[in-house]
Amino acid sequence: MSAAPQAEDEQVKLWNGAAGRAWVETRDVLERMFKPLEELLVRAVADAAAGHVLDVGCGTGATTFAVARVLGPQGHCTGIDISEPMIAAGRARAAREGLPAGFICADAQTHSFAPASFDIIISRLGVMFFADPVQAFANLRRAARPDAALRFIAWRGAVENPFMTTAERAAKPLLPDLPARRPDAPGQFGFADRERVERILEDSGWDAIAIEPVDIALRFPASELTRYVSWLGPVGTILQGMKEPRRTQVIETVRGAFDRYIHGSEIRFNAACWMVAARAPAEAAHG
Secondary structure (H helix, E strand, O other), rough: OOOOHHHHHHHHHHHOOOHHHOOOOOOHHHHHOOOOHHHHHHHHHHHOOOOOEEEEOOOHHHHHHHHHHHHHHHOOEEEEEOOOOHHHHHHHHHHOOOOOOEEEEOOOOOOOOOOOOOOEEEEOOOOOOOOHHHHHHHHHHHHEEEEEEEEEEEOOOOOOOHHHHHHHHHOOOOOOOOOOOOOOOOOOOOOOOOHHHHHHHHHOOEEEEEEEEEEEEEEEEHHHHHHHHHHHHHHHHHHOOOOOOOHHHHHHHHOOHHHHEEEEOOOEEEEEEEEEEEEEOOEEEOO
């Protein structure tokens, strides 16, 4: 098996297993935490005067729904994600709230979108997980209408985002087999290298590429820290299958490492990200 299919299989397993369960379980915390990122993308959609929007790596649909509210009944936002548990949560919420949003459970890298069907393609931290990112962004370009916009937010590097690796660093003495992050591999920091992101977009046929650093203050209730630690990230994945009393020992150790981020009743930290913009060619080459 080549590296790309193996990476794809790993992502399918992860997001339909431990990671998917974790995001569904903690979706209220994550939606509150990532609200400022969502607002940047909603603004981009409004500025583009778009009617048909694709939200890539939509998760449980927070950004999909936020965009759908802005579009109103004249527009439509479609969320796509590889995770069945997260898409199921999004569909259930769509049915309850009656918003103009739909969901596709598929891999955006290979899904057969209707050609030239979206005015803008967006993503909130959802495009760093493709096994073959050039193939993925070429597929998304074919789904975009001529001159359609691409706007996505991706994490910069781990060094610039110490909050996101706090749990791993604290847990390492207790979990010596904790997997190391692999640079440029599918994952949270897969798009840390600005030049790599630019090459991917150029090679997949996008024009007018602009990649700008953005630093955004994020927060969530300190009362949710234990739930955050227990479910999310590489440590949370391991904790889901760990038995007591070791599980409690790891949680207590890791939780203490977050003390520097506690400000009164809130956890506060900085998100160091890229805000990426590009445009589909005006004369779309759908090959």
